[in-house]
Amino acid sequence: MNLPIRLGSFLAAALFCWGIQTWAMGSLPFNLQRLIALAGLYVVLAVSLNLINGITGQFSIGHAAFYQVGAYLAGYFSIHNFNPQGMPPWLWLILMMILGALGASLAGLVVGLPSLRLRGDYLAIVTLGFGEIIRIFVQNTKELGGSYALDKIPKIQSLWLIWGLAIVCIAVCRNLLKTAHGLSFLAVREDEVASSAMGVNVTKVKVMAFVLGSGFAGAAGALLAHWETSITPQTFSMDVSFIILTMVVLGGTGSITGSVLAALVLFYLPEYLRNVSAISGSTLVAVTLSVITAVAVMKRLVDHYHRPMKQRVIAYLATIVGSAILGVVLNIAFRGVESLAKASFTGDKLRLVIFATTLIILMLLRPQGIFAHHEFSWDWVRRLFRRPAPTPGATS
Amino acid sequence: MSAPGSDRPVVLQLTDATIKFGGLTAVNQVSFELFQGDLFGLIGPNGAGKTTCFNLITGVYRPTSGKIAYQGNSIGGLPPNKICKLGIARTFQNIRLFGALSAIENVMVGGHLRDPSSLLSALSYFPRAIHETARLREQARELLRIVNLEDVAEVRSRDLPYGKQRRLEIARAMATGCNLILLDEPAAGMNPFEKEDLVKVVRRIRDEYQKTVLLIEHDMKFVMNLCERIVVLDHGEEIAQGPPEAIRNNPKVIEAYLGEAV
Numbered sequence: 213m214n215l216p217i218r219l220g221s222f223l224a225a226a227l228f229c230w231g232i233q234t235w236a237m238g239s240l241p242f243n244l245q246r247l248i249a250l251a252g253l254y255v256v257l258a259v260s261l262n263l264i265n266g267i268t269g270q271f272s273i274g275h276a277a278f279y280q281v282g283a284y285l286a287g288y289f290s291i292h293n294f295n296p297q298g299m300p301p302w303l304w305l306i307l308m309m310i311l312g313a314l315g316a317s318l319a320g321l322v323v324g325l326p327s328l329r330l331r332g333d334y335l336a337i338v339t340l341g342f343g344e345i346i347r348i349f350v351q352n353t354k355e356l357g358g359s360y361a362l363d364k365i366p367k368i369q370s371l372w373l374i375w376g377l378a379i380v381c382i383a384v385c386r387n388l389l390k391t392a393h394g395l396s397f398l399a400v401r402e403d404e405v406a407s408s409a410m411g412v413n414v415t416k417v418k419v420m421a422f423v424l425g426s427g428f429a430g431a432a433g434a435l436l437a438h439w440e441t442s443i444t445p446q447t448f449s450m451d452v453s454f455i456i457l458t459m460v461v462l463g464g465t466g467s468i469t470g471s472v473l474a475a476l477v478l479f480y481l482p483e484y485l486r487n488v489s490a491i492s493g494s495t496l497v498a499v500t501l502s503v504i505t506a507v508a509v510m511k512r513l514v515d516h517y518h519r520p521m522k523q524r525v526i527a528y529l530a531t532i533v534g535s536a537i538l539g540v541v542l543n544i545a546f547r548g549v550e551s552l553a554k555a556s557f558t559g560d561k562l563r564l565v566i567f568a569t570t571l572i573i574l575m576l577l578r579p580q581g582i583f584a585h586h587e588f589s590w591d592w593v594r595r596l597f598r599r600p601a602p603t604p605g606a607t608s
Numbered sequence: 609m610s611a612p613g614s615d616r617p618v619v620l621q622l623t624d625a626t627i628k629f630g631g632l633t634a635v636n637q638v639s640f641e642l643f644q645g646d647l648f649g650l651i652g653p654n655g656a657g658k659t660t661c662f663n664l665i666t667g668v669y670r671p672t673s674g675k676i677a678y679q680g681n682s683i684g685g686l687p688p689n690k691i692c693k694l695g696i697a698r699t700f701q702n703i704r705l706f707g708a709l710s711a712i713e714n715v716m717v718g719g720h721l722r723d724p725s726s727l728l729s730a731l732s733y734f735p736r737a738i739h740e741t742a743r744l745r746e747q748a749r750e751l752l753r754i755v756n757l758e759d760v761a762e763v764r765s766r767d768l769p770y771g772k773q774r775r776l777e778i779a780r781a782m783a784t785g786c787n788l789i790l791l792d793e794p795a796a797g798m799n800p801f802e803k804e805d806l807v808k809v810v811r812r813i814r815d816e817y818q819k820t821v822l823l824i825e826h827d828m829k830f831v832m833n834l835c836e837r838i839v840v841l842d843h844g845e846e847i848a849q850g851p852p853e854a855i856r857n858n859p860k861v862i863e864a865y866l867g868e869a870v
Contacts, residue, residue, distance in 0.1 A: 402706035411692035411721030
């Protein structure tokens with residue numbers, strides 16, 4: 213083991229956490245701090261779901277439930293037991309994280325057990341059902357605030373812990389994939405019969421994936437509860453599960469890098485779009501038509517235009533420029549239509565439409581996800597700047 | 609009945625192994641034994657129950673009745689991964705590689721069951737797990753060399769041509785450190801040259817690595833050439849057992865399977 217590299221990564225991670233803490237907490241307005249915190253939590257959620265869905269191949273779509281278990285467990289415990297004089301708040305928060313993680317892991321174990329018998333769609337239905345059970349259980353429990361909120365949770369906001377958790381989560385998954393243990397997780401995804409015939413304990417692998425994945429989600433939940441101080445069952449509704457799932461699929465099922473990137477993009481995109489200034493109806497129609505043209509052409513290029521990289525990039529760029537010109541022309545043309553020119557749409561109204569459209573376009577043009585099954589590595593960066601060498605032995 | 613080999617220890621013993629699926633008796637009271645170092649063939653027409661027999665031995669199915677013993681211990685009903693750990697590995701008739709993994713990673717998965725490092729040490733990237741992984745990679749490279757696949761080690765197994773996929777399955781099974789290896793139609797879909805190569809590989813597995821080999825095959829030339837003893841199944845029942853010459857001339861086998869002109 214390369215000790216300097218390990219120490220270096222620890223140092224870099226610590227520096228990053230410290231940096232984000234001092235920078236954001238010192239100079240940013242409160243709502244931006246919250247966005248950075250939530251983004252970190254979504255990174256944890258996406259990466260941990262990727263462990264279950266992408267790496268181990270167990271199609272779970274109730275990830276918000278584990279998030280919720282962690283949040284309510286830690287929140288409830290904290291309301292009744294937190295004593296500001298007892299210990300530094302960050303230490304308490306770490307303890308709460310562990311509590312949330314343990315609770316959610318237990319829930320993960322419960323869901324993981326049926327996964328030993330169920331595959332694909334059936335497992336998806338069970339996990340979805342489990343998510344709803346948790347949500348409805350909380351909604352009907354007065355002690356936990358019912359459908360209002362579990363509030364007055366002690367306010368302990370710690371960006372460095374949130375991003376620290378994200379880094380730990382990424383590191384754990386990456387470590388797993390770097391060792392032979394990770395290969396056995398991937399093997400279960402690829403073929404259960406064959407992996408058990410090769411001595412892989414399929415039961416153990418699946419349960420471990422669920423326990424680990426849900427544990428991280430639970431820890432994230434605990435951090436959320438103490439950041440927001442008030443949580444409702446709606447915070448963990450089914451669409452949260454779906455957003456997390458979308459992050460995993462969009463990033464490239466199985467790719468940690470992809471999950472992280474997709475989590476950041478998908479989380480920030482709708483928030484960013486809130487601030488887009490109003491546009492007129494004619495512009496909207498023009499942009500829509502030009503985007504449709506671009507996607508249609510691009511889709512054909514992706515599917516049928518198999519040329520060297522350089523030519524393909526030129527073709528893609530030409531498509532984008534062409535449709536942009538089309539958009540400008542159409543915009544001028546539609547300005548003549550009075551009813552269109554008068555109508556106005558704000559970013560706040562359009563943001564979910566744009567969000568959904570972006571997802572559809574990405575899935576059309578790159579169904580394997582942004583990163584497919586690849587990972588970021590320095591090697592890969594180095595290769596980008598070098599001429600590609602012919603790969604020996606590869607068959608097309 | 610079968611004298612040769614009886615001076616060597618018994619590796620696998622089936623005693624009246626039977627499995628019923630509802631009303632269908634797929635394997636009916638099949639008995640045979642393998643001795644250490646045997647090159648043993650299992651033949652019979654389609655649907656005779658050969659692959660089911662493999663599935664019984666490797667724990668995919670639990671026998672309805674009868675006994676299956678490996679080195680004297682009963683293994684009937686054990687889960688596949690435990691049976692594999694005891695020393696029985698297999699390949700599949702319809703190739704079942706881990707498609708998204710590279711050739712060498714496939715073989716590493718096979719070797720992973722003897723990996724003493726814990727999951728915890730892997731998650732925290734402790735030296736132990738790293739060294740084990742490196743060792744497995746080294747071992748996998750060696751095995752790929754045996755089956756002549758070292759040049760495609762980093763290619764995704766899904767992208768390999770058919771014949772190489774079959775050989776990769778053998779390497780993956782070998783990686784488990786097995787003593788007994790079950791090959792389910794290893795020559796299926798191979799051309800004559802590839803088959804000749806395969807005969808050499810299988811011989812090498814037995815002679816050089818001292819494995820016991822049990823194989824299912826339809827290519828009579830291949831089987832008669834390679835195997836020293838053969839069991840013939842038909843409709844789930846054992847109809848003959850013995851050395852290739854005896855099988856070739858057995859009237860029951862000729863009627864059920866071989867036909868006249870072999």
